[in-house]
Amino acid sequence: MEDRILLQMLRTAVREGDLNRMTSLLRDYHGEVEPILNEPRNQFMHDACRFGHEQIVIQLTGYTDDINADSPEGPPLTIACRHGYMSIVDVLFTRSDLKLDLPLTMDADQKEIQKCPFHEAAASGWTEILEALFEQRPEALQQNACMESILLSACSRGHDCVMEYCWRMTSCDLSQSLLQRLVDIACHGNFPNVLRLLVSKGAHITADLLLRYHKVVTEMLSERVSKLTEAQEPSLLLNWDAYNLQALHSDFFTEFNTQPLQISLCDNLLTALLNVVPWGLPNLVALNLKGNQLVCLDPPLKSEGIICHSLAQLNLSHNRLRSVPVELFHIPSLRTLDLSHNHLEFLPPLSQKELRVSKSYFYVGSGSSSFDLSSSWLTSELCNLDLSHNCLKRLPNQLQVCEKLQHLNVSFNSLGSFPSPWQCPLKSLDLSHNRLDDLSEGWDNCWTKTLNELNLSSNALMNINQSVCRLSELYSLNLSSNQLMGLPPVEWWLSQNLTHLDLSSNRIKYIGKSSSSNPRKIFRIMFPSRNNEAFMASPSPGAHTSVKFPVKLMKNSLISLNLSRNHLREIPPSIYELTSLNRLDISHNTEMTFLPLDLTKLKKLQTLCIDGLSISNLPKNLQRGSVLYKTKSILANLKHQLRRSVPYYGMKLMLVGSEGTGKTTLSACLRGKPPPKHNVATVGVEMADWRLHGGDSMRQKLKDSSSRSESFPDINFCVWDFAGQKEFTVTHKVFLSRYGLYLLLFDLRTHAQGIRNLRSWLLDIRAHAEKSQVIIVGTHLDCLTDRSSIGKLHAQIREEFTQQNGYPSIKGFFEVSCSKGTGLLEGIEELKVKIYETARKIEVYIPSQSSKETLIGRKVLS
Known part of the structure; x- marks a missing residue:
C-alpha cells in the first residue's frame, strides 16, 4: 500500500479512536507502519492524547520511540494534562523514558516560558492530574518558584480549587507581593471566587485596587449578604468581617437602600471611612467597625447632615481613635455605643484645651450646669455605653442627658x-x-x-x-x-x-481579741519616716x-x-x-x-x-x-x-467457724492466756479485750522500710468469740461488723471437706459485712501426721474463694497449733503479725470529707 494512503488511514484511526482498524493496520502492515509512526511530523501520539483515546495511546507506546517529542502544543504529556485525561497520564507514566520537567517562572504577563504539564493542569483546573504530577516530582512542592508559577497559572483561569489544593500541599512561604500580584490577576479576570480565597490567605483589598476593580470586589462581598428574619423587623446583614479591606467604595451600599440594614466590618484594615458611613445611610440600624485601624471619624458634610436616623447600635472598639465628633452624640436613635480600646483623651464637647480648666467646668453638682445639656448630646435613648480602655481624664456633663442608660463601663482610664x-x-x-x-x-x-x-x-x-x-x-x-x-x-x-x-x-x-489580751505583748515605739511601713499604713483621718x-x-x-x-x-x-x-x-x-x-x-x-x-x-x-x-x-x-477528738486505735476481731474448730482456744492463745482445760461449747458470743503491741519490734517483724516518723501504734482489739453450733448461726448475722477483721477457723483434719464448709461463712460475711477482711486459720496442726496436703489446701482456697466469685477479701491462710498437753504453740506469732498488718491497712470512707482514712487512728470524741 502506498505510504500516503497508509498515513491517511493511520491518522483517521488515531483521531477517531478506531481500535480495530488501528490493530489491523499494525498487524497487516507492520514493517511499513513503524517508520510512519516515528516520523516527528506525523505526531500520532500527540493526536491520540488530544482526542483522549486511551487504547490508541496504549498501542502507540509500543511503537513510538520518542515519547517526549515536542509539538506546537507541547509533548504528549503536556497535551494530556491540558485536556484532563487522567487515564492517559497514567499510561504515559509507564514509560521509563518519560521526562517531567519542573515548572518555570512565568513573566509579568502570565505567558508561559515553556509548555509544562504542571502549568497546563493548573490552568485547566485538573486537581487530580496535578496531584499525580506532584507524586512524580514531589520536590516541586518545596520550591517557591515552582509553586508561584503554578498558582499564577491557576489564578489566570480562575481555578480557586486548584489554588486551595496547592496552598494545602506546599510548605513554602509565599510572599505578600505574590498575593497582591494574584489579586490583580483575579480582579482583572473577574474571578470573585479566587479573590475571596486570596483574602482568606492574607491578601489586602487596597484603595487603588478598589478604584480599578470595585465591581469584582462588590461581587465578592455580595455573597456575604443574608436576610435576618428573627428580629421584629426583617433586615439585611452585610457580614464583611475579616476581608482585609483597606478602604470602602460607595458602590458597596447603593443596592441596599430599601430595607433595614446591619453592616459588620470587623477585623479589617480600615484607616478611614467614606462620609456616607454612617451619616448618609438612612436605613442603617447597626454598624460594627471593631478591630480596624481607624484614627479619626470625620463629621458629616454640612451639605448632607445626619440622615442615619435608624442607627441603634454602633461599635467602634479596638481602633486607634483619639477623638470622635460631637455629631456622634446627635444620633437620637442610638441605643448601644462601644468606643472601648481606643486612644480617646476626651469626649465632645470637651477638647484638649478645655481639659486644662477647672474640674467644676465639667461636672454637675447640686447646682445648675454650665452647659445646656440638650444642645450638645441628643442621645436620650442610649442604654449601653462602653468607654473602657482609653485615656479619658474627664467625663463631660452631657453624660447626664442619657436618661435611659443601663450599662456604663469606663474602666481602664485615668x-x-x-x-x-x-x-x-x-x-x-x-x-x-x-x-x-x-x-x-x-x-x-x-x-x-x-x-x-x-x-x-x-x-x-x-x-x-x-x-x-x-x-x-x-x-x-x-x-x-x-x-x-x-x-x-x-x-x-x-x-x-x-x-x-x-x-x-x-x-x-x-x-483580734486574743492578741490585745496577750500579757507578754511587746510594744514598739516607731518614728515615722518615708520608708517606715507602719507610718505608711497608718489610717488617714476619717478612714x-x-x-x-x-x-x-x-x-x-x-x-x-x-x-x-x-x-x-x-x-x-x-x-x-x-x-x-x-x-x-x-x-x-x-x-x-x-x-x-x-x-x-x-x-x-x-x-x-x-x-x-x-x-x-x-x-x-x-x-x-x-x-x-x-x-x-x-x-x-x-x-x-x-469536738476535742482524739485518735482511736481499736477495732473488732471476730472469730467464726464451725463447732469444735478451736475458736475459744485460739482467742486465749492470741491474748497470752492459757488454753481452757476443758472443752466447753461457747454459748452465743463471748467478748474479751486484747492489746496487740506495735512499735519498733512490730516494724522489724513486718520488715517495713517506711519513714521512722510513721506510726506503728498498739492496737486494742475487742475479740468476739462466736458460738459455732448451728442453732446460733442465725443470730450471728446481727453482730457482723462492716469494717471488722474476721478469723475464719476450720479443722485441718477435715481436709477438703473443711474447706467446703467455709463457703457459707464467707458468703454470710460478704452479705452483711462487705468491706471486711478475712484471714482463714487452720487449727489442730499438731494432730496432722502428714502435712504434705497443706499445700493443696492453700491452692484450693486461692482458686475458689476469690472476690470475682462473690467472696470477701481474704488476706491470708495460716495453720496454727494450740496443744494443751505439751504447751506447744505453733504459727501463733506469725498470725499476730498478719492480724496487725491487715488491721493497720483497713480504710473507711468519710462522706463529709469525700475521702478515705485508716480505721486505726481515726478520730473519735474524747
Whole structure:
C-alpha cells in the first residue's frame, strides 16, 4: 500500500479512536507502519492524547520511540494534562523514558516560558492530574518558584480549587507581593471566587485596587449578604468581617437602600471611612467597625447632615481613635455605643484645651450646669455605653442627658472623679482601674432600685461611700485593690441582696481579741519616716477601721467573700454568722497562722482559699500544694478539733467457724492466756479485750522500710468469740461488723471437706459485712501426721474463694497449733503479725470529707 494512503488511514484511526482498524493496520502492515509512526511530523501520539483515546495511546507506546517529542502544543504529556485525561497520564507514566520537567517562572504577563504539564493542569483546573504530577516530582512542592508559577497559572483561569489544593500541599512561604500580584490577576479576570480565597490567605483589598476593580470586589462581598428574619423587623446583614479591606467604595451600599440594614466590618484594615458611613445611610440600624485601624471619624458634610436616623447600635472598639465628633452624640436613635480600646483623651464637647480648666467646668453638682445639656448630646435613648480602655481624664456633663442608660463601663482610664449621679435606670457600672480617691453623694437617690453590679476595683479609695452602702438592689460589689482599712458602720448598709463582695488587695487589718489580751505583748515605739511601713499604713483621718459585717442584712444573701491580700491576723468574728457563704478567700494574709474552729459554723462553705498561708493547726497535707487540699477535709479537721477528738486505735476481731474448730482456744492463745482445760461449747458470743503491741519490734517483724516518723501504734482489739453450733448461726448475722477483721477457723483434719464448709461463712460475711477482711486459720496442726496436703489446701482456697466469685477479701491462710498437753504453740506469732498488718491497712470512707482514712487512728470524741 502506498505510504500516503497508509498515513491517511493511520491518522483517521488515531483521531477517531478506531481500535480495530488501528490493530489491523499494525498487524497487516507492520514493517511499513513503524517508520510512519516515528516520523516527528506525523505526531500520532500527540493526536491520540488530544482526542483522549486511551487504547490508541496504549498501542502507540509500543511503537513510538520518542515519547517526549515536542509539538506546537507541547509533548504528549503536556497535551494530556491540558485536556484532563487522567487515564492517559497514567499510561504515559509507564514509560521509563518519560521526562517531567519542573515548572518555570512565568513573566509579568502570565505567558508561559515553556509548555509544562504542571502549568497546563493548573490552568485547566485538573486537581487530580496535578496531584499525580506532584507524586512524580514531589520536590516541586518545596520550591517557591515552582509553586508561584503554578498558582499564577491557576489564578489566570480562575481555578480557586486548584489554588486551595496547592496552598494545602506546599510548605513554602509565599510572599505578600505574590498575593497582591494574584489579586490583580483575579480582579482583572473577574474571578470573585479566587479573590475571596486570596483574602482568606492574607491578601489586602487596597484603595487603588478598589478604584480599578470595585465591581469584582462588590461581587465578592455580595455573597456575604443574608436576610435576618428573627428580629421584629426583617433586615439585611452585610457580614464583611475579616476581608482585609483597606478602604470602602460607595458602590458597596447603593443596592441596599430599601430595607433595614446591619453592616459588620470587623477585623479589617480600615484607616478611614467614606462620609456616607454612617451619616448618609438612612436605613442603617447597626454598624460594627471593631478591630480596624481607624484614627479619626470625620463629621458629616454640612451639605448632607445626619440622615442615619435608624442607627441603634454602633461599635467602634479596638481602633486607634483619639477623638470622635460631637455629631456622634446627635444620633437620637442610638441605643448601644462601644468606643472601648481606643486612644480617646476626651469626649465632645470637651477638647484638649478645655481639659486644662477647672474640674467644676465639667461636672454637675447640686447646682445648675454650665452647659445646656440638650444642645450638645441628643442621645436620650442610649442604654449601653462602653468607654473602657482609653485615656479619658474627664467625663463631660452631657453624660447626664442619657436618661435611659443601663450599662456604663469606663474602666481602664485615668479618671480622677466621677460626675454626680443622675436619674437613669443604671444596672451596671464599671469604674475599675482609674484614679478615683472619693465618690460623690447621692448614688442611693438615683440608683438604689436599679444598680445591680458595681466595680470600683483598682482605684485609690480609702472609704466606702455611705450612698454606695445604701444601694438596696446591689448584688455584686468589687472594691479590690484600693486603700480601704476597714468597713463602714453596720448601720449604713442597706444592700440586702448583696451576693458577691470583693475586698481583696486592700489594707484591711484585724488583729483580734486574743492578741490585745496577750500579757507578754511587746510594744514598739516607731518614728515615722518615708520608708517606715507602719507610718505608711497608718489610717488617714476619717478612714474606716472597723471590720464588722452587717450580719443581719447579709447572712442570708452573701455567698462569696474575698478578703485575700490584706493584713488580717485573724478572721473577723462577724464572718462566722454569714451562714450563706459558699466561697471564702483569705489567701495571702501573711500574718494569719491559725484557722479558728468557728469556721465550722459556715455549713454551706464549699470553697476555702488559703493560698500563701502557713496554718499551725492544720496538717501539711491539707494545705496548699497537697493533693488533699480540699475545703471539706479542712472543715472536717476543724470539726475534729472543735469536738476535742482524739485518735482511736481499736477495732473488732471476730472469730467464726464451725463447732469444735478451736475458736475459744485460739482467742486465749492470741491474748497470752492459757488454753481452757476443758472443752466447753461457747454459748452465743463471748467478748474479751486484747492489746496487740506495735512499735519498733512490730516494724522489724513486718520488715517495713517506711519513714521512722510513721506510726506503728498498739492496737486494742475487742475479740468476739462466736458460738459455732448451728442453732446460733442465725443470730450471728446481727453482730457482723462492716469494717471488722474476721478469723475464719476450720479443722485441718477435715481436709477438703473443711474447706467446703467455709463457703457459707464467707458468703454470710460478704452479705452483711462487705468491706471486711478475712484471714482463714487452720487449727489442730499438731494432730496432722502428714502435712504434705497443706499445700493443696492453700491452692484450693486461692482458686475458689476469690472476690470475682462473690467472696470477701481474704488476706491470708495460716495453720496454727494450740496443744494443751505439751504447751506447744505453733504459727501463733506469725498470725499476730498478719492480724496487725491487715488491721493497720483497713480504710473507711468519710462522706463529709469525700475521702478515705485508716480505721486505726481515726478520730473519735474524747
